[in-house]
Amino acid sequence: MPTTVEVDVTSRSNPIRCGTNHGVTDRLTPARASLMGLAVGDALGEALDTTGLDLPPAPWHWTDDTEMACSVVHVLATRGHLDAAALADSFVARYDEARNYGPGVDAMIREVSRRGVSLARLATETFGGDGSWGTGAAMRVAPLGAWYHDDPELAAREAVASAEVTHTHPEGVAGAVATAVAASLAAAGATAADLLDEVLHRTPTGKVYDGLRDAADLADASAGEAAATLGDGARRSAPDTVPLALWVAAQHLDDYAAAVRAAAPVADDVDTVCAIVGGIVAGRLGESAIPAQWRQACEPLPAWIRHHP
Template identity: 55%
Template sequence: MTDDRSPARAVASLRGLAVGDAVGACYFIPLNQPLLADRRLPPDPWYWTDDTEMACSVLAVLRDRGHVDQDALAHSFAEHHDFDRGYGAGVNRMLRLIRQEGADWREQAQGMFSGKGSWGNGAAMRVAPLGAWYGSADLDRVVAEATASAEVTHTHPEGVAGAVAVAVAAALAADSDLTGHAFLDEIAERTPPGLVRDGIGNAMTLLPLTDPRSAAASLGNGRYISAPDTVPFCLWVAAKNPNNFQNAFWDTAIVGGDIDTTCAIVGGIVAARVGVAGIPEDWLKRCEALPEWVGLGSGLA
Protein backbone atom coordinates (compact mmCIF):
# COMPACT_ATOMS: atom_id res chain seq x y z
CA MET A 1 0.00 0.00 0.00
CA THR A 2 1.43 3.37 -0.94
CA ASP A 3 -0.76 5.77 1.05
CA ASP A 4 -4.07 6.11 2.89
CA ARG A 5 -5.96 6.68 -0.35
CA SER A 6 -5.08 3.26 -1.72
CA PRO A 7 -8.15 1.38 -0.44
CA ALA A 8 -10.57 4.07 -1.60
CA ARG A 9 -9.01 4.26 -5.05
CA ALA A 10 -9.00 0.49 -5.40
CA VAL A 11 -12.59 0.10 -4.24
CA ALA A 12 -13.73 2.78 -6.69
CA SER A 13 -11.91 0.95 -9.45
CA LEU A 14 -13.50 -2.36 -8.46
CA ARG A 15 -16.96 -0.84 -8.39
CA GLY A 16 -16.46 0.74 -11.79
CA LEU A 17 -15.15 -2.55 -13.13
CA ALA A 18 -18.17 -4.43 -11.75
CA VAL A 19 -20.69 -1.98 -13.19
CA GLY A 20 -19.02 -2.01 -16.60
CA ASP A 21 -18.87 -5.79 -16.53
CA ALA A 22 -22.46 -6.29 -15.40
CA VAL A 23 -24.08 -3.79 -17.76
CA GLY A 24 -21.90 -4.85 -20.68
CA ALA A 25 -22.80 -8.51 -20.17
CA CYS A 26 -26.48 -7.70 -20.60
CA TYR A 27 -25.94 -6.85 -24.25
CA PHE A 28 -25.12 -10.46 -25.05
CA ILE A 29 -28.83 -11.16 -24.49
CA PRO A 30 -30.53 -10.94 -27.90
CA LEU A 31 -33.50 -8.93 -26.62
CA ASN A 32 -31.15 -6.26 -25.29
CA GLN A 33 -28.93 -5.91 -28.33
CA PRO A 34 -31.17 -3.36 -30.14
CA LEU A 35 -30.88 -1.05 -27.12
CA LEU A 36 -27.14 -0.65 -27.58
CA ALA A 37 -27.33 1.24 -30.87
CA ASP A 38 -29.37 3.96 -29.12
CA ARG A 39 -27.19 3.90 -26.00
CA ARG A 40 -30.08 2.73 -23.85
CA LEU A 41 -29.57 0.76 -20.67
CA PRO A 42 -30.84 -2.82 -20.42
CA PRO A 43 -33.41 -3.91 -17.83
CA ASP A 44 -32.01 -4.69 -14.40
CA PRO A 45 -30.85 -6.44 -12.30
CA TRP A 46 -27.38 -6.49 -13.79
CA TYR A 47 -25.20 -9.46 -12.82
CA TRP A 48 -21.43 -9.38 -13.08
CA THR A 49 -19.29 -12.15 -14.54
CA ASP A 50 -15.94 -13.84 -13.93
CA ASP A 51 -14.23 -10.51 -14.64
CA THR A 52 -15.54 -9.07 -11.37
CA GLU A 53 -15.26 -12.28 -9.37
CA MET A 54 -11.54 -12.53 -10.16
CA ALA A 55 -10.97 -8.80 -9.56
CA CYS A 56 -12.46 -9.27 -6.10
CA SER A 57 -9.80 -11.90 -5.37
CA VAL A 58 -7.06 -9.52 -6.54
CA LEU A 59 -8.24 -6.82 -4.16
CA ALA A 60 -8.83 -9.23 -1.27
CA VAL A 61 -5.27 -10.57 -1.54
CA LEU A 62 -3.86 -7.04 -1.60
CA ARG A 63 -5.90 -6.23 1.49
CA ASP A 64 -4.73 -9.33 3.38
CA ARG A 65 -1.12 -9.60 2.18
CA GLY A 66 -0.21 -6.09 1.04
CA HIS A 67 1.15 -7.48 -2.22
CA VAL A 68 0.35 -10.12 -4.82
CA ASP A 69 0.99 -13.44 -3.10
CA GLN A 70 0.60 -15.76 -6.09
CA ASP A 71 -0.27 -18.84 -4.05
CA ALA A 72 -2.93 -16.92 -2.11
CA LEU A 73 -4.32 -15.45 -5.31
CA ALA A 74 -4.53 -18.82 -7.07
CA HIS A 75 -6.33 -20.35 -4.12
CA SER A 76 -8.71 -17.39 -3.86
CA PHE A 77 -9.54 -17.76 -7.54
CA ALA A 78 -10.20 -21.46 -7.00
CA GLU A 79 -12.16 -21.06 -3.76
CA HIS A 80 -14.53 -18.46 -5.20
CA HIS A 81 -14.78 -19.93 -8.67
CA ASP A 82 -18.42 -19.94 -9.82
CA PHE A 83 -18.73 -21.94 -13.03
CA ASP A 84 -21.85 -20.00 -14.04
CA ARG A 85 -20.05 -16.65 -14.15
CA GLY A 86 -18.77 -17.25 -17.69
CA TYR A 87 -15.21 -18.47 -17.23
CA GLY A 88 -13.34 -19.77 -20.25
CA ALA A 89 -12.97 -23.53 -20.58
CA GLY A 90 -9.25 -23.58 -19.77
CA VAL A 91 -9.55 -21.53 -16.59
CA ASN A 92 -12.65 -23.47 -15.53
CA ARG A 93 -10.66 -26.68 -15.69
CA MET A 94 -7.61 -25.19 -14.00
CA LEU A 95 -9.54 -23.77 -11.05
CA ARG A 96 -11.56 -26.96 -10.62
CA LEU A 97 -8.35 -29.02 -10.49
CA ILE A 98 -6.78 -26.67 -7.95
CA ARG A 99 -9.87 -26.73 -5.74
CA GLN A 100 -10.80 -30.41 -5.98
CA GLU A 101 -7.47 -32.14 -6.54
CA GLY A 102 -4.87 -29.76 -5.14
CA ALA A 103 -3.26 -29.25 -8.53
CA ASP A 104 -0.24 -26.95 -8.80
CA TRP A 105 -1.37 -23.68 -10.37
CA ARG A 106 2.09 -23.15 -11.90
CA GLU A 107 1.91 -26.37 -13.86
CA GLN A 108 -1.66 -25.67 -14.90
CA ALA A 109 -0.97 -22.11 -16.09
CA GLN A 110 2.24 -23.02 -17.90
CA GLY A 111 0.59 -25.96 -19.62
CA MET A 112 -2.14 -23.91 -21.26
CA PHE A 113 -2.22 -23.96 -25.06
CA SER A 114 0.38 -26.69 -25.52
CA GLY A 115 2.80 -25.04 -23.15
CA LYS A 116 2.66 -21.59 -24.74
CA GLY A 117 0.45 -20.13 -22.01
CA SER A 118 -2.67 -18.06 -22.46
CA TRP A 119 -2.51 -14.69 -24.18
CA GLY A 120 -6.18 -14.03 -23.52
CA ASN A 121 -7.59 -10.88 -21.95
CA GLY A 122 -8.41 -12.54 -18.62
CA ALA A 123 -5.42 -11.15 -16.72
CA ALA A 124 -6.14 -7.65 -18.03
CA MET A 125 -9.84 -7.72 -17.18
CA ARG A 126 -9.30 -8.11 -13.42
CA VAL A 127 -6.23 -5.98 -12.72
CA ALA A 128 -7.38 -2.34 -12.67
CA PRO A 129 -7.97 -2.29 -8.87
CA LEU A 130 -4.35 -3.37 -8.40
CA GLY A 131 -3.10 -0.37 -10.36
CA ALA A 132 -5.40 1.92 -8.40
CA TRP A 133 -4.18 0.39 -5.13
CA TYR A 134 -0.54 1.28 -5.79
CA GLY A 135 -1.03 4.52 -7.75
CA SER A 136 1.58 6.13 -9.93
CA ALA A 137 4.24 6.90 -7.31
CA ASP A 138 6.10 3.65 -8.06
CA LEU A 139 5.20 2.37 -11.50
CA ASP A 140 7.98 -0.21 -11.38
CA ARG A 141 6.11 -1.78 -8.45
CA VAL A 142 2.87 -1.66 -10.41
CA VAL A 143 4.49 -3.49 -13.31
CA ALA A 144 5.97 -6.15 -11.03
CA GLU A 145 2.74 -6.75 -9.12
CA ALA A 146 0.62 -6.81 -12.28
CA THR A 147 3.02 -9.33 -13.78
CA ALA A 148 2.73 -11.53 -10.71
CA SER A 149 -1.07 -11.33 -10.79
CA ALA A 150 -1.18 -12.29 -14.46
CA GLU A 151 1.18 -15.27 -14.20
CA VAL A 152 -1.25 -17.18 -12.00
CA THR A 153 -3.38 -17.89 -15.08
CA HIS A 154 -1.67 -16.23 -18.07
CA THR A 155 1.97 -17.00 -18.73
CA HIS A 156 2.17 -15.94 -22.38
CA PRO A 157 4.08 -12.63 -22.70
CA GLU A 158 1.12 -10.95 -24.41
CA GLY A 159 -1.28 -12.01 -21.65
CA VAL A 160 1.12 -10.53 -19.10
CA ALA A 161 1.63 -7.37 -21.17
CA GLY A 162 -2.12 -6.78 -21.30
CA ALA A 163 -2.32 -6.92 -17.51
CA VAL A 164 0.68 -4.61 -17.10
CA ALA A 165 -0.78 -2.03 -19.48
CA VAL A 166 -4.16 -1.94 -17.74
CA ALA A 167 -2.61 -1.78 -14.27
CA VAL A 168 -0.35 1.12 -15.26
CA ALA A 169 -3.35 2.89 -16.82
CA ALA A 170 -5.35 2.54 -13.60
CA ALA A 171 -2.38 3.69 -11.51
CA LEU A 172 -2.01 6.81 -13.65
CA ALA A 173 -5.75 7.43 -13.58
CA ALA A 174 -5.82 7.16 -9.80
CA ASP A 175 -3.49 10.03 -8.94
CA SER A 176 -2.14 11.77 -12.01
CA ASP A 177 -3.66 14.22 -14.46
CA LEU A 178 -2.27 12.57 -17.59
CA THR A 179 -4.72 12.22 -20.47
CA GLY A 180 -4.61 11.61 -24.21
CA HIS A 181 -1.25 11.05 -25.84
CA ALA A 182 0.78 11.59 -22.66
CA PHE A 183 -1.33 8.98 -20.85
CA LEU A 184 -0.88 6.37 -23.56
CA ASP A 185 2.80 7.16 -24.00
CA GLU A 186 3.51 6.54 -20.32
CA ILE A 187 1.64 3.23 -20.47
CA ALA A 188 3.51 2.15 -23.58
CA GLU A 189 6.84 2.94 -21.90
CA ARG A 190 6.00 0.47 -19.12
CA THR A 191 4.46 -2.26 -21.29
CA PRO A 192 6.75 -5.11 -22.44
CA PRO A 193 7.51 -5.17 -26.18
CA GLY A 194 5.08 -7.06 -28.35
CA LEU A 195 1.67 -6.82 -29.94
CA VAL A 196 -0.02 -5.15 -26.98
CA ARG A 197 2.54 -2.36 -26.88
CA ASP A 198 2.40 -1.99 -30.66
CA GLY A 199 -1.36 -1.63 -30.36
CA ILE A 200 -0.98 1.12 -27.77
CA GLY A 201 1.31 2.95 -30.20
CA ASN A 202 -1.37 2.61 -32.84
CA ALA A 203 -3.95 3.92 -30.39
CA MET A 204 -1.91 7.10 -29.98
CA THR A 205 -2.12 7.78 -33.69
CA LEU A 206 -5.89 7.29 -33.59
CA LEU A 207 -6.62 9.81 -30.84
CA PRO A 208 -7.95 12.41 -33.33
CA LEU A 209 -10.81 10.02 -34.19
CA THR A 210 -14.14 10.74 -32.55
CA ASP A 211 -16.07 7.60 -33.48
CA PRO A 212 -15.00 4.64 -31.32
CA ARG A 213 -16.10 2.25 -34.06
CA SER A 214 -13.44 3.66 -36.33
CA ALA A 215 -10.79 3.15 -33.66
CA ALA A 216 -12.01 -0.39 -32.95
CA ALA A 217 -11.78 -1.25 -36.65
CA SER A 218 -8.01 -0.90 -36.29
CA LEU A 219 -7.44 -1.75 -32.62
CA GLY A 220 -9.94 -4.57 -32.11
CA ASN A 221 -12.85 -4.92 -29.71
CA GLY A 222 -12.04 -8.15 -27.89
CA ARG A 223 -13.80 -10.31 -30.44
CA TYR A 224 -10.88 -12.77 -30.37
CA ILE A 225 -10.62 -12.67 -26.56
CA SER A 226 -6.90 -11.90 -26.78
CA ALA A 227 -4.97 -9.21 -24.93
CA PRO A 228 -3.70 -7.59 -28.18
CA ASP A 229 -7.25 -7.50 -29.56
CA THR A 230 -8.70 -5.99 -26.37
CA VAL A 231 -6.36 -3.79 -24.36
CA PRO A 232 -5.27 -1.13 -26.91
CA PHE A 233 -8.87 -0.16 -27.70
CA CYS A 234 -9.78 0.01 -24.00
CA LEU A 235 -6.84 2.32 -23.36
CA TRP A 236 -7.88 4.49 -26.33
CA VAL A 237 -11.32 4.93 -24.76
CA ALA A 238 -9.85 5.70 -21.33
CA ALA A 239 -7.49 8.26 -22.86
CA LYS A 240 -10.41 9.94 -24.63
CA ASN A 241 -12.81 9.90 -21.65
CA PRO A 242 -10.68 10.13 -18.53
CA ASN A 243 -13.25 11.98 -16.43
CA ASN A 244 -16.62 10.72 -17.67
CA PHE A 245 -17.65 7.21 -16.69
CA GLN A 246 -20.86 7.18 -18.74
CA ASN A 247 -19.25 8.40 -21.96
CA ALA A 248 -16.42 5.91 -21.52
CA PHE A 249 -18.88 3.07 -21.02
CA TRP A 250 -20.95 3.89 -24.10
CA ASP A 251 -17.91 4.45 -26.31
CA THR A 252 -16.71 1.00 -25.27
CA ALA A 253 -19.98 -0.90 -25.49
CA ILE A 254 -21.11 0.52 -28.81
CA VAL A 255 -18.39 -1.29 -30.76
CA GLY A 256 -19.53 -4.75 -29.64
CA GLY A 257 -17.08 -7.60 -29.29
CA ASP A 258 -16.26 -8.89 -25.80
CA ILE A 259 -18.44 -6.19 -24.25
CA ASP A 260 -18.43 -7.28 -20.63
CA THR A 261 -14.64 -7.48 -20.54
CA THR A 262 -13.90 -4.30 -22.47
CA CYS A 263 -16.39 -2.38 -20.32
CA ALA A 264 -14.91 -3.92 -17.15
CA ILE A 265 -11.42 -2.79 -18.14
CA VAL A 266 -12.50 0.73 -19.06
CA GLY A 267 -14.80 1.01 -16.05
CA GLY A 268 -11.99 0.01 -13.69
CA ILE A 269 -9.57 2.54 -15.17
CA VAL A 270 -11.93 5.52 -15.34
CA ALA A 271 -13.45 4.87 -11.91
CA ALA A 272 -9.95 4.96 -10.41
CA ARG A 273 -9.92 8.63 -11.39
CA VAL A 274 -13.54 9.75 -10.91
CA GLY A 275 -14.17 7.72 -7.76
CA VAL A 276 -17.40 6.02 -6.73
CA ALA A 277 -19.11 9.41 -6.88
CA GLY A 278 -18.33 9.57 -10.58
CA ILE A 279 -20.25 6.36 -11.32
CA PRO A 280 -23.97 7.06 -11.87
CA GLU A 281 -25.75 6.32 -8.61
CA ASP A 282 -28.64 4.51 -10.26
CA TRP A 283 -26.18 2.29 -12.15
CA LEU A 284 -24.59 1.26 -8.86
CA LYS A 285 -27.99 0.51 -7.33
CA ARG A 286 -29.10 -1.61 -10.28
CA CYS A 287 -25.90 -3.66 -10.35
CA GLU A 288 -25.49 -6.84 -8.33
CA ALA A 289 -23.79 -6.18 -5.00
CA LEU A 290 -20.18 -7.22 -4.62
CA PRO A 291 -19.62 -10.39 -2.55
CA GLU A 292 -19.20 -10.07 1.19
CA TRP A 293 -15.94 -11.98 1.18
CA VAL A 294 -14.08 -9.21 -0.65
CA GLY A 295 -14.25 -7.31 2.65
CA LEU A 296 -15.55 -3.87 1.69
CA GLY A 297 -16.68 -3.50 5.27
CA SER A 298 -13.22 -4.37 6.64
CA GLY A 299 -11.20 -1.27 6.06
CA LEU A 300 -11.56 -1.16 2.30
CA ALA A 301 -14.78 0.82 1.91
Protein backbone atom coordinates in the same frame (compact mmCIF):
# COMPACT_ATOMS: atom_id res chain seq x y z
CA MET B 1 12.27 2.68 -25.23
CA PRO B 2 9.77 0.00 -24.12
CA THR B 3 10.69 -2.55 -21.53
CA THR B 4 11.36 -6.14 -22.51
CA VAL B 5 9.22 -9.03 -21.39
CA GLU B 6 11.74 -9.97 -18.70
CA VAL B 7 10.10 -7.73 -16.10
CA ASP B 8 11.71 -8.01 -12.66
CA VAL B 9 9.44 -10.28 -10.66
CA THR B 10 11.66 -10.97 -7.64
CA SER B 11 8.73 -9.75 -5.54
CA ARG B 12 7.23 -13.23 -5.81
CA SER B 13 9.89 -14.78 -3.61
CA ASN B 14 10.66 -11.65 -1.62
CA PRO B 15 7.42 -9.63 -1.71
CA ILE B 16 7.65 -5.91 -2.32
CA ARG B 17 5.67 -4.07 0.30
CA CYS B 18 4.40 -0.53 0.18
CA GLY B 19 7.52 1.57 0.38
CA THR B 20 5.96 5.03 0.54
CA ASN B 21 4.01 6.94 3.13
CA HIS B 22 0.74 5.77 1.60
CA GLY B 23 -1.08 3.54 4.09
CA VAL B 24 -3.50 0.73 3.28
CA THR B 25 -6.47 3.08 3.57
CA ASP B 26 -4.94 5.52 1.07
CA ARG B 27 -4.43 2.67 -1.36
CA LEU B 28 -7.68 0.85 -0.71
CA THR B 29 -9.92 3.85 -1.49
CA PRO B 30 -9.00 4.15 -5.19
CA ALA B 31 -8.67 0.37 -5.51
CA ARG B 32 -12.21 -0.14 -4.27
CA ALA B 33 -13.51 2.63 -6.50
CA SER B 34 -11.78 0.91 -9.41
CA LEU B 35 -13.34 -2.40 -8.40
CA MET B 36 -16.81 -0.87 -8.35
CA GLY B 37 -16.22 0.80 -11.72
CA LEU B 38 -15.01 -2.51 -13.10
CA ALA B 39 -18.04 -4.36 -11.72
CA VAL B 40 -20.57 -1.89 -13.08
CA GLY B 41 -18.88 -1.86 -16.49
CA ASP B 42 -18.74 -5.64 -16.48
CA ALA B 43 -22.38 -6.07 -15.45
CA LEU B 44 -23.72 -3.41 -17.81
CA GLY B 45 -21.62 -4.83 -20.66
CA GLU B 46 -22.92 -8.33 -19.99
CA ALA B 47 -26.52 -7.06 -19.91
CA LEU B 48 -26.03 -5.06 -23.10
CA ASP B 49 -24.54 -8.09 -24.83
CA THR B 50 -27.70 -10.02 -23.95
CA THR B 51 -30.43 -7.42 -24.50
CA GLY B 52 -28.94 -4.89 -26.91
CA LEU B 53 -30.91 -2.19 -25.10
CA ASP B 54 -29.45 1.24 -24.40
CA LEU B 55 -29.94 0.77 -20.66
CA PRO B 56 -31.07 -2.76 -19.81
CA PRO B 57 -33.54 -3.40 -17.00
CA ALA B 58 -32.06 -4.17 -13.59
CA PRO B 59 -30.54 -6.20 -12.12
CA TRP B 60 -27.28 -6.38 -14.05
CA HIS B 61 -25.18 -9.41 -13.15
CA TRP B 62 -21.40 -9.31 -13.30
CA THR B 63 -19.15 -12.07 -14.61
CA ASP B 64 -15.83 -13.71 -13.81
CA ASP B 65 -14.15 -10.35 -14.54
CA THR B 66 -15.52 -8.99 -11.28
CA GLU B 67 -15.31 -12.23 -9.31
CA MET B 68 -11.56 -12.44 -9.94
CA ALA B 69 -10.97 -8.70 -9.48
CA CYS B 70 -12.49 -9.04 -6.01
CA SER B 71 -9.76 -11.56 -5.18
CA VAL B 72 -7.11 -9.11 -6.38
CA VAL B 73 -8.41 -6.41 -4.03
CA HIS B 74 -8.85 -8.89 -1.19
CA VAL B 75 -5.22 -10.03 -1.41
CA LEU B 76 -3.88 -6.48 -1.66
CA ALA B 77 -5.93 -5.32 1.31
CA THR B 78 -5.08 -8.26 3.55
CA ARG B 79 -1.41 -8.72 2.56
CA GLY B 80 -0.44 -5.17 1.60
CA HIS B 81 1.05 -6.41 -1.67
CA LEU B 82 0.29 -8.89 -4.44
CA ASP B 83 0.89 -12.34 -3.02
CA ALA B 84 0.58 -14.68 -6.01
CA ALA B 85 0.02 -17.83 -3.94
CA ALA B 86 -2.74 -16.15 -1.93
CA LEU B 87 -4.30 -14.88 -5.14
CA ALA B 88 -4.35 -18.37 -6.64
CA ASP B 89 -5.94 -19.73 -3.46
CA SER B 90 -8.60 -17.04 -3.56
CA PHE B 91 -9.38 -17.70 -7.23
CA VAL B 92 -9.98 -21.36 -6.44
CA ALA B 93 -11.89 -20.76 -3.20
CA ARG B 94 -14.18 -18.14 -4.76
CA TYR B 95 -14.78 -19.97 -8.03
CA ASP B 96 -18.42 -19.76 -9.14
CA GLU B 97 -19.21 -21.70 -12.29
CA ALA B 98 -22.22 -19.47 -12.96
CA ARG B 99 -19.96 -16.47 -13.67
CA ASN B 100 -19.15 -17.43 -17.27
CA TYR B 101 -15.42 -18.03 -16.83
CA GLY B 102 -13.29 -18.35 -19.92
CA PRO B 103 -12.86 -22.02 -20.87
CA GLY B 104 -9.14 -22.08 -20.09
CA VAL B 105 -9.39 -20.71 -16.55
CA ASP B 106 -12.56 -22.69 -15.89
CA ALA B 107 -10.81 -25.92 -16.82
CA MET B 108 -7.72 -25.08 -14.76
CA ILE B 109 -9.66 -24.29 -11.59
CA ARG B 110 -11.63 -27.51 -11.91
CA GLU B 111 -8.35 -29.39 -12.43
CA VAL B 112 -6.89 -27.86 -9.26
CA SER B 113 -9.74 -29.35 -7.28
CA ARG B 114 -9.51 -32.70 -9.08
CA ARG B 115 -5.74 -33.23 -9.09
CA GLY B 116 -4.61 -31.10 -6.19
CA VAL B 117 -1.98 -29.30 -8.29
CA SER B 118 -1.31 -25.58 -8.19
CA LEU B 119 -3.12 -23.16 -10.44
CA ALA B 120 0.17 -21.49 -11.40
CA ARG B 121 1.63 -24.82 -12.51
CA LEU B 122 -1.39 -25.57 -14.67
CA ALA B 123 -1.09 -22.10 -16.22
CA THR B 124 2.36 -23.01 -17.55
CA GLU B 125 0.97 -26.15 -19.18
CA THR B 126 -1.85 -24.56 -21.18
CA PHE B 127 -1.70 -24.30 -24.97
CA GLY B 128 1.14 -26.77 -25.22
CA GLY B 129 3.21 -24.95 -22.63
CA ASP B 130 2.93 -21.54 -24.31
CA GLY B 131 0.36 -20.24 -21.82
CA SER B 132 -2.76 -18.23 -22.48
CA TRP B 133 -2.74 -14.83 -24.11
CA GLY B 134 -6.40 -14.25 -23.38
CA THR B 135 -7.89 -11.26 -21.57
CA GLY B 136 -8.29 -12.82 -18.13
CA ALA B 137 -5.24 -11.22 -16.55
CA ALA B 138 -6.04 -7.77 -17.95
CA MET B 139 -9.75 -7.74 -17.16
CA ARG B 140 -9.22 -8.08 -13.40
CA VAL B 141 -6.13 -5.96 -12.79
CA ALA B 142 -7.24 -2.31 -12.87
CA PRO B 143 -7.77 -2.18 -9.07
CA LEU B 144 -4.13 -3.24 -8.61
CA GLY B 145 -3.06 -0.27 -10.71
CA ALA B 146 -5.26 2.07 -8.68
CA TRP B 147 -3.75 0.59 -5.49
CA TYR B 148 -0.27 1.55 -6.74
CA HIS B 149 -1.36 4.99 -7.92
CA ASP B 150 1.91 6.46 -6.65
CA ASP B 151 4.20 3.91 -8.34
CA PRO B 152 3.46 2.76 -11.92
CA GLU B 153 6.72 0.82 -12.05
CA LEU B 154 5.65 -1.26 -9.06
CA ALA B 155 2.18 -1.62 -10.58
CA ALA B 156 3.83 -3.11 -13.67
CA ARG B 157 5.92 -5.59 -11.67
CA GLU B 158 3.02 -6.69 -9.49
CA ALA B 159 0.80 -7.02 -12.57
CA VAL B 160 3.22 -9.62 -13.91
CA ALA B 161 2.90 -11.67 -10.72
CA SER B 162 -0.89 -11.35 -10.78
CA ALA B 163 -1.10 -12.38 -14.43
CA GLU B 164 1.10 -15.44 -14.25
CA VAL B 165 -1.23 -17.16 -11.79
CA THR B 166 -3.38 -17.98 -14.83
CA HIS B 167 -1.78 -16.42 -17.95
CA THR B 168 1.88 -17.06 -18.68
CA HIS B 169 2.06 -16.19 -22.38
CA PRO B 170 4.00 -12.92 -22.85
CA GLU B 171 1.01 -11.26 -24.52
CA GLY B 172 -1.35 -12.23 -21.71
CA VAL B 173 1.15 -10.76 -19.25
CA ALA B 174 1.65 -7.64 -21.36
CA GLY B 175 -2.09 -6.99 -21.39
CA ALA B 176 -2.15 -7.05 -17.61
CA VAL B 177 0.90 -4.81 -17.35
CA ALA B 178 -0.54 -2.23 -19.74
CA THR B 179 -3.90 -2.15 -17.96
CA ALA B 180 -2.37 -1.89 -14.48
CA VAL B 181 -0.03 0.90 -15.53
CA ALA B 182 -2.90 2.78 -17.20
CA ALA B 183 -4.96 2.49 -14.02
CA SER B 184 -2.02 3.64 -11.89
CA LEU B 185 -1.35 6.66 -14.06
CA ALA B 186 -5.03 7.55 -14.37
CA ALA B 187 -5.52 7.42 -10.61
CA ALA B 188 -2.46 9.65 -10.19
CA GLY B 189 -4.00 12.29 -12.47
CA ALA B 190 -2.20 11.68 -15.77
CA THR B 191 -3.53 13.60 -18.74
CA ALA B 192 -5.08 11.92 -21.74
CA ALA B 193 -2.20 13.19 -23.86
CA ASP B 194 0.37 11.45 -21.67
CA LEU B 195 -1.43 8.27 -20.66
CA LEU B 196 -0.82 6.00 -23.65
CA ASP B 197 2.74 7.21 -24.14
CA GLU B 198 3.55 6.42 -20.52
CA VAL B 199 1.87 3.02 -20.76
CA LEU B 200 3.90 2.24 -23.88
CA HIS B 201 7.09 3.08 -22.02
CA ARG B 202 6.35 0.31 -19.51
CA THR B 203 4.68 -2.35 -21.68
CA PRO B 204 6.72 -5.31 -22.98
CA THR B 205 7.20 -5.35 -26.74
CA GLY B 206 4.92 -7.56 -28.78
CA LYS B 207 1.40 -7.50 -30.21
CA VAL B 208 -0.16 -5.67 -27.24
CA TYR B 209 2.57 -3.05 -27.47
CA ASP B 210 2.04 -2.68 -31.22
CA GLY B 211 -1.68 -2.17 -30.69
CA LEU B 212 -1.06 0.48 -28.04
CA ARG B 213 1.36 2.25 -30.36
CA ASP B 214 -1.37 2.34 -32.99
CA ALA B 215 -3.85 3.57 -30.36
CA ALA B 216 -1.57 6.48 -29.50
CA ASP B 217 -1.88 7.66 -33.10
CA LEU B 218 -5.70 7.65 -33.08
CA ALA B 219 -6.42 10.63 -30.86
CA ASP B 220 -8.81 12.14 -33.41
CA ALA B 221 -10.53 8.91 -34.45
CA SER B 222 -14.07 7.87 -33.62
CA ALA B 223 -14.63 4.87 -31.38
CA GLY B 224 -15.75 2.85 -34.37
CA GLU B 225 -12.62 3.76 -36.30
CA ALA B 226 -10.47 2.85 -33.30
CA ALA B 227 -12.16 -0.54 -32.98
CA ALA B 228 -11.71 -1.22 -36.69
CA THR B 229 -7.99 -0.52 -36.35
CA LEU B 230 -7.22 -1.97 -32.93
CA GLY B 231 -9.65 -4.87 -32.62
CA ASP B 232 -12.89 -5.18 -30.69
CA GLY B 233 -12.27 -8.19 -28.47
CA ALA B 234 -13.84 -10.71 -30.83
CA ARG B 235 -10.75 -12.92 -30.59
CA ARG B 236 -10.86 -12.86 -26.78
CA SER B 237 -7.14 -12.11 -26.76
CA ALA B 238 -5.15 -9.42 -24.97
CA PRO B 239 -3.80 -7.92 -28.24
CA ASP B 240 -7.33 -7.73 -29.65
CA THR B 241 -8.88 -6.15 -26.53
CA VAL B 242 -6.49 -4.13 -24.36
CA PRO B 243 -5.48 -1.49 -26.95
CA LEU B 244 -9.11 -0.56 -27.62
CA ALA B 245 -10.01 -0.49 -23.92
CA LEU B 246 -7.08 1.77 -23.08
CA TRP B 247 -7.80 4.02 -26.07
CA VAL B 248 -11.40 4.51 -24.87
CA ALA B 249 -10.29 5.15 -21.29
CA ALA B 250 -7.74 7.72 -22.45
CA GLN B 251 -10.41 9.54 -24.46
CA HIS B 252 -12.82 9.75 -21.51
CA LEU B 253 -10.66 9.89 -18.39
CA ASP B 254 -12.93 12.38 -16.65
CA ASP B 255 -16.36 10.94 -17.49
CA TYR B 256 -17.16 7.39 -16.39
CA ALA B 257 -20.53 7.14 -18.13
CA ALA B 258 -19.17 8.53 -21.38
CA ALA B 259 -16.28 6.07 -21.28
CA VAL B 260 -18.48 3.02 -20.84
CA ARG B 261 -21.04 4.28 -23.35
CA ALA B 262 -18.26 4.79 -25.90
CA ALA B 263 -16.86 1.29 -25.37
CA ALA B 264 -20.05 -0.74 -25.38
CA PRO B 265 -21.31 -0.19 -28.97
CA VAL B 266 -17.97 -0.94 -30.63
CA ALA B 267 -16.84 -3.92 -28.53
CA ASP B 268 -17.56 -7.53 -29.38
CA ASP B 269 -16.47 -8.77 -25.93
CA VAL B 270 -18.60 -6.05 -24.35
CA ASP B 271 -18.33 -6.97 -20.67
CA THR B 272 -14.54 -7.32 -20.74
CA VAL B 273 -13.86 -4.07 -22.58
CA CYS B 274 -16.32 -2.17 -20.38
CA ALA B 275 -14.82 -3.74 -17.24
CA ILE B 276 -11.30 -2.62 -18.16
CA VAL B 277 -12.48 0.86 -19.12
CA GLY B 278 -14.68 1.22 -16.04
CA GLY B 279 -11.93 0.07 -13.68
CA ILE B 280 -9.41 2.57 -15.05
CA VAL B 281 -11.74 5.58 -15.05
CA ALA B 282 -13.43 4.92 -11.68
CA GLY B 283 -10.06 4.49 -9.98
CA ARG B 284 -9.30 8.02 -11.09
CA LEU B 285 -12.64 9.70 -10.35
CA GLY B 286 -13.99 7.74 -7.39
CA GLU B 287 -17.10 5.67 -6.93
CA SER B 288 -19.37 8.72 -6.94
CA ALA B 289 -18.53 9.29 -10.62
CA ILE B 290 -20.44 6.14 -11.52
CA PRO B 291 -24.08 7.11 -12.19
CA ALA B 292 -26.20 6.28 -9.15
CA GLN B 293 -28.78 4.51 -11.31
CA TRP B 294 -26.06 2.26 -12.70
CA ARG B 295 -24.68 1.43 -9.26
CA GLN B 296 -28.16 0.54 -8.03
CA ALA B 297 -28.86 -1.62 -11.08
CA CYS B 298 -25.59 -3.53 -10.70
CA GLU B 299 -25.64 -6.67 -8.61
CA PRO B 300 -23.89 -5.97 -5.27
CA LEU B 301 -20.34 -7.11 -4.84
CA PRO B 302 -20.03 -10.39 -2.93
CA ALA B 303 -20.41 -10.11 0.82
CA TRP B 304 -16.89 -11.39 1.47
CA ILE B 305 -15.34 -8.38 -0.28
CA ARG B 306 -17.91 -5.82 0.92
CA HIS B 307 -17.28 -6.67 4.56
CA HIS B 308 -13.71 -7.97 4.51
CA PRO B 309 -11.55 -6.10 4.33
